[in-house]
Amino acid sequence: MESKDTVSLLQKCDLGTKMAVSSIDDVLDKLQNTKLRELLQKSKEHHEKLGNELHELLLRHHAEIQDPGLMAKGMSWFKTNVKVSMGDDYDKTAADVMTDGCDMGIKTLRQYLNQYKDADHTAKAICCRLISIEETLRDDLRKHL
Numbered sequence: 415m416e417s418k419d420t421v422s423l424l425q426k427c428d429l430g431t432k433m434a435v436s437s438i439d440d441v442l443d444k445l446q447n448t449k450l451r452e453l454l455q456k457s458k459e460h461h462e463k464l465g466n467e468l469h470e471l472l473l474r475h476h477a478e479i480q481d482p483g484l485m486a487k488g489m490s491w492f493k494t495n496v497k498v499s500m501g502d503d504y505d506k507t508a509a510d511v512m513t514d515g516c517d518m519g520i521k522t523l524r525q526y527l528n529q530y531k532d533a534d535h536t537a538k539a540i541c542c543r544l545i546s547i548e549e550t551l552r553d554d555l556r557k558h559l
Contacts, residue, residue: 419530421477423537424468426526427544430519431465433482434458434548437515441508450505450558454512457551464544471536509558516552520545 438458445451472479523545527538 417532417534419532420534420537421472421475423526423530423533423541424471424475425477425480426530427523427537427541428465428468428472429480429482430523430544431461431468434461434515434519435465436482437512441512445505445508447505447558450509450555453551453554453558457547460547464540464547468540471540506559509555513552513555513559516548516555519548520552523548 435458438454438461442451442454442458445454469479523541527541530537533541
């Protein structure tokens with residue numbers, strides 16, 4: 415019997431990858447620093463690859479694939495674009511906003527690991543991989559603050 419916790423954790427991770435890709439897309443084209451742009455492009459590719467794995471797992475579980483709510487996506491876009499447009503140095507401000515997003519994602523994913531404790535090993539492992547991607551991105555972004 416499949417666990418509701420497994421499906422819920424997979425869905426939350428999938429939403430997390432979609433939010434990360436969307437946030438990266440919001441700033442990517444406007445960056446001047448080549449290394450920062452390459453860092454975010456690489457991270458976007460990691461998130462997309464993990465998102466594809468999540469989609470396959472959700473399909474195997476016959477689970478609904480959800481999209482981030484319009485309100486969440488809109489608030490993220492608004493925060494990113496307003497904060498970045500108010501800063502003097504677009505690249506540093508973008509790195510700051512993205513670092514905050516990583517911190518929020520890491521915290522939220524760890525909460526989901528605790529909340530969905532009956533999820534199977536595969537779901538927990540993929541969540542831990544996503545946390546690792548976020549931690550690496552956050553640490554790499556700090557060089558650009």
